[in-house]
Amino acid sequence: MNRAYLSIGSNIEDRQDHLLGAVRALHAYESINVVEVSSIYETVPVGYTDQADFLNLVVCLETVLDAPELLSVCQAIENELGRVRKVRWGPRTVDLDILLYNNDNIESENLIVPHPRMSERAFVLIPLLEIAPAIRNPVTEKFYSEEEAVRDRGVILWKTVDGIGLLS
Numbered sequence: 001m002n003r004a005y006l007s008i009g010s011n012i013e014d015r016q017d018h019l020l021g022a023v024r025a026l027h028a029y030e031s032i033n034v035v036e037v038s039s040i041y042e043t044v045p046v047g048y049t050d051q052a053d054f055l056n057l058v059v060c061l062e063t064v065l066d067a068p069e070l071l072s073v074c075q076a077i078e079n080e081l082g083r084v085r086k087v088r089w090g091p092r093t094v095d096l097d098i099l100l101y102n103n104d105n106i107e108s109e110n111l112i113v114p115h116p117r118m119s120e121r122a123f124v125l126i127p128l129l130e131i132a133p134a135i136r137n138p139v140t141e142k143f144y145s146e147e148e149a150v151r152d153r154g155v156i157l158w159k160t161v162d163g164i165g166l167l168s
Contacts, residue, residue: 001062001064002063002101004061004063004098004099004100004101004102005058005059005099005128006061006098006099007057007099007123007127008023008056008057008097009055009095009123010054010094011045011055015054016055018093019094022078022096023037025081026073026077029073031064031065032061032073033061033063035061036132037059038127038131038161039158039159039161040055040159040161041057041123041155041157042054042156043056043122043123043154044154046121046123051091052091055158056124057127058099058127060131067098067104067113068110070101071110071111074098077096078095099115099128100113100115100135100138114137114138118144119147119149122150122155125149126152133145
């Protein structure tokens with residue numbers, strides 16, 4: 001069984017519905033079991049800043065899928081939930097990113113794991129550390145809790161969720 005951590009974000013209304021729809025869609029796949037869900041956090045956009053604020057969360061899941069298969073599922077869910085890719089880092093109904101997959105270091109044309117920018121992004125690290133406080137970067141062995149981005153005060157707890165209870 002493989003363990004993966006995914007970041008999910010949305011900044012097109014209804015942001016919370018899009019997030020929870022993505023979590024439920026992941027859990028509905030026969031080969032995926034969502035085992036942990038972080039609280040929901042609100043952040044200002046990064047990169048392309050002329051857009052609405054984001055809601056973000058992180059999920060931990062177990063799956064028999066390999067990483068490229070999991071990426072395909074994530075992209076299918078994005079499409080099902082109406083994701084349109086017009087502007088890089090632009091507005092989106094939902095964005096699913098594979099942050100970590102086991103302790104693997106993956107570099108392919110379509111997928112890089114650990115996610116290449118996650119150590120710089122508080123909106124990823126803070127929810128990740130909520131559900132996995134002692135997690136380390138599998139490449140550097142450094143604790144993610146030691147990253148400078150964790151001290152970013154721009155990530156605001158938006159809503160505490162009842163973990164996987166929201167799936168029912």
